[in-house]
Amino acid sequence: MAELKKWHELPIAGLIVEPGTARKYRTGDWRVKRPVYDRSKCIDCMFCWFYCPDQAIIQEKGVMKGIDYFYCKGCGVCANVCPKSAIEMRPETEFVGKED
C-alpha cells in the first residue's frame, strides 16, 4: 500500500469499498518451503487446487497450470494431498535470488 491516507480521504466507517484488495498483499514471503510441481506426474485431479487454503494453485478448466508464489505460504497441503506425488516441498533457501 502506498502512503497512509488521511481521515477525510477514506470511505466512512472503516468500509472497504473495493472488493478483494487483499490480492495486493503478498503472502508468498511467509514461505520457508516451496512446492515444486512436476507436470509429467500430474493427473489434474484438482485436489491441490481444491484444498489450497491460499488459492495459490493456478488451473484452467481443470488443468493444473502451476503455483502462484506471490501467495503460496508453503504449507505443503498440496504436496500432501497429491495422489501422484507430483508436488515436492523444497527448502526456500535453494531458491534465493531466483524469481518467483
Added chain:
Amino acid sequence: MPTKYFEIRWHSRAGQGAKSAAQLVAETVLDEGKYAQAFPEYGAERSGAPMRAFNRISEGKIRVHYSVENPDVVVVIDDTLLSPTIVSGLKEDGVLIVNTKHSFDFVRKKTNFNGKVCIVNATDIALQEIKRGVPNTVMIGTLARVTGLVNLEVVEKKIREMFERKLPEEMIQANIRALRRGYEEVQCSG
C-alpha cells in the same frame, strides 16, 4: 398551581379498569376541545392489587409531569379499598365518588371524610348490564354526572370507538346502558 388543573385520582384493584377509565376520560375531554392527561401508577402488582390512576384536565395545555397529590375528585372503584388514606390530599371542597352498595355513613366511617360523597352501586349495575363485574364504565357515567366535566354523549361515542373492534354490538349497547345508569343512579350527600 394545582388550581389550574382539575385532577382526579382513581383507586381500584388491578384488573377493574381504572387505567382504561382514566384513558377514556382523557379522550373524551380532548374530544370536547379541552386538554387532559391520564396516567396510571406502575409497580409490579398483579391482578387484584390496589392500584391508582390519575387524570389531569385543563382548558389549556398541560405541561406538568408529576403525580396528582391534591385531587379534586377521588373515584373509588372497589369499596374494600376505603380507608382514611384513600382521601389523602383530597381537597376539602372535593368529591369522593365510591362504588358501593353501602350507605354514605359507611363511606364516611371508613374514610373519616366529611366532604361531599357520592355513591353508586356500580358493580351490580355492571353485572346486570354487562354481565361482568367490571364497573369502570358505570363509574365514568357517575363521574360525568357529579363533575359535569365530561359530556355523556361524547363518552358514548368514545366507548363505541374503543370497543367497535373488540366487542359485538350488544356488548357496546350494554356498556352504554351501564354508563347511563351510572349517570342516573348516583346519589350524592348534601
Added chain:
Amino acid sequence: METKNLMAITGAEAAAYAMKQIEPDVVAAYPITPQTPIVEYFAKYVADGEVRTEMIPVESEHSAMSAVVGAAAAGARAMTATSAQGLALMSEIVYIASSLRLPIVMGLVNRALSAPINIHCDHSDAMMVRDSGWIQLFCEDAQEVYDLTILAVRLAEHDDVRLPVMVNQDGFIISHGVEPVEVLPDDVVKKFVGELKPIYPLLDTDHPVTYGALDLYDYYFEHKRQQIEAMKHAYRVFPQIAEEFYKISGRKYDYVEPYRMEDAEYVMVALGSSNGTIKDVVDEMRSEGKKVGLLKIWMFRPFPKPEIQRYLTARKAVVVLDRAASFGAEAPLYEAVKSALYEVAVRPLMGSFVYGLGGRDLKPEHVRYAFERAMALDLVADREEYLGLRE
C-alpha cells in the same frame, strides 16, 4: 394548518404511530418494560397489514441491535426501541451501529439501570451510552416523541451525517401517560422522510463491500475522526431539518428551547419530561415578579455548546437538573453545561441538583426550592445536591 388530527395517546403509542407512518423496512425489537407497548403497538400494525415492515421478533436486545445493524447495512431503513437493561445488553452493538455509520432510529424509553431493579424513569440508561456516537434527542412530552421520531429519520439519513439517533422519552411518565398528540397525515410524513438512499448496501452484489474490517492503529484513529466530524455535521444540519419539519407541522424544534429567558437572571437546565413541570413553576414565579427562566435541552448529543454559552452567559445563576448520577464525578448534564461555561465572558454561579432517580417524582416545590437557592445565590459549583431525597 388544516384541521388538527388530535389523538389521546401515550408516548409509547406516539412513538409506534410515528414508526407506522415512517414505515421502515425492518423493525427488530425485544420487549422490556416500559418500552414494551411500542413493540406491541407496532407488532399489531404489522399483524393487521397496516405497514409493510418486516418485523424480527428477536430473542434479546443484543440481537435486536445486531439485526438492525445487519438490515441497515443491507440497505434497509431499520428501527428498534428499548429501555435500560435492554440498552445495557445491546450497548456493545450500539457502539458498532454508530461506528458503521448506520442511520438507525431507536426509541429509548428511559428507565433506571439495575441494581436494585427498578422499572421507572431516570436517565442512567441514556447517559451510559452518551459517548457511543449516537445522536441523542430528549422529549418533554408525547407530542415531541412523535415529532422527533419522524425528524430523527431525516437527521440520521442525511448524507453528511449517517449516524444513528436515539429518541428519548421518560419511562412511564411519558411512555404510559395519555396526552393529546397532534399527528400528521400519513402522506405528509411519508413525503417528509422520503426514501432511504442507502450507501454501500450489502445487497448490491455488483459492488461488494466489506463492513466491519479489522482496523488497527494505522487507521482506527482516522475512522474515529470521521465520526467526530459526522457529529459536527449533525449539529450543522439539524436546524435545516427542524425548519423543514416546522413547515409541515407548525412545530418548531431546535437544539434547546429557551423558556422565558429574555431577562431571566436565574436559569434552570433540564432534560425530558420535567421541563413541563419546570415551565409551570417558572410561570408561577414570574407572576411573583421573579426573574427565572428555563433552558430545555432537546439535543444532548451532539451537545449544543454554542447555544448553552449564548443563553447562559452573564446570568446570575444557573442550576442544572440531572436525572442521572455519575458516580465519582459530576452529574452528566451539569458537567457538560459547566464545561461549556468555562469559556464564556461572564460565568454564572452554578449549582447541580440530581433528582428523580428510579422514578422519584419531581414536584413543583422541588423546582421552586432549586430556584430559590439560585436566587439566594446559595449555590456551590463543586457541590452536588439532591431533590426529593430523604436526607
Added chain:
Amino acid sequence: MPLTMKKLAEVFTDRETGLTQGHRMCPGCAAPMTVKIVLMVAKALGYEPVIGFATGCMEVSSTIFPFTSWSVPYIHNAFENVAATISGVETAYRALKKAGKIPSDKKYAFIAFGGDGGTYDIGLQALSGALERGHKMLYVLYDNEGYMNTGNQRSGSTPPGADTTTAPVGKAVAGKLQLKKNIVEIVAAHENVYAATVTPGEPMDFINKVEKALQFDGPAFIASLSPCVRFWRIDENKSVDITKLAVQTKYWPLYEVERGVYRVTRKPTSFKPVAEFVKAQGRFRLLLQRPDAEQIINELQNYVDRRWERLLAFEEATKDKPVR
C-alpha cells in the same frame, strides 16, 4: 448433475470464489478451505453469497484494513451475533424485495460463518434465536475446537484432554474434563432446520451437504471440523489428513438431520481406534504423559462408540418421519 471437484475447477477458471488470496491465515489452516468450499458451491449453483462473519481467526485475518479478502458482500458485526446480523440482512432482503427495490431475478445466499467460540459459546443464543425464527440462511461453523484466534483457550467445543491455556493439562487436572458439546443436536432440536456435519477431508460429502443446505427452505447449519494446525499441534500439511482420521475414528461422524430425520452419510466398514486421532496431535501430548491417559482415552472411545450407535438408532427410528 452433482457438483464435483472437476466441475468446480471449470466454473472457477474465470470466476472468483468470493474469498481472494492475500488473507493472513496460518499456512495450512483448514478454515479457508471450509469457507472456500461453501462459497464455491453457492456460486456454482448460481447464488449471490452475502456473508456474515463472527469475530474470530478468519475474520481478523481476512479483513485487515485496508485489505479485504472478500469479493462478495461481507459484514462482521461482533463476536456473538453473526446469526442475528445475518438474520437482519436476510429480513432486509425480504422487505426490500417486497417493496420492489431488489431485482427479482437475483438469487441470494445469506451465509454466516462462525468459529466454535462464536457458535457453541458466546453466540449460541443469537444462533438459537435466528434458527427458531426460521430465517432462510446458512450458518457454517468452522470448528477448530478452541479459541484459536486468541491463542488456544478452552471452548465448549474443546475435546476432553486437549491442552488449552485456560484448561491446561496439569499435574492435578487432566485439562478439559468435559465432553465436547454436541452442537448439531442443539441445532437439530430447533426442529424445522437442516443440520449437518462435514469436514474438508470428505469433499464430496461436504459439497453435497452445502448444496442441500442452500436449497433447504429454512435455516440450515453446517458444522465443519476445521483443524487449527498451530494449536492442534500438527504439521501444516496435515490439516486435511487429520480430518479424514477424525471420520475414520468416529471422532467426527458425518451425518445430517433434516427436519428431525437423521441420515448418517458416511459409514466406514471398519473404524480405527480414537486413540489414533488423539496420538496424532500435539495438543494431547501432555495428556498422554499422564498415568490416567489410557483411562481417559478409553472413556472417549466409549463415548464415540455409544454416540455412533445412537446415531444409527436415530437414523433407523426417524426414517421418513420428518417433524413437519
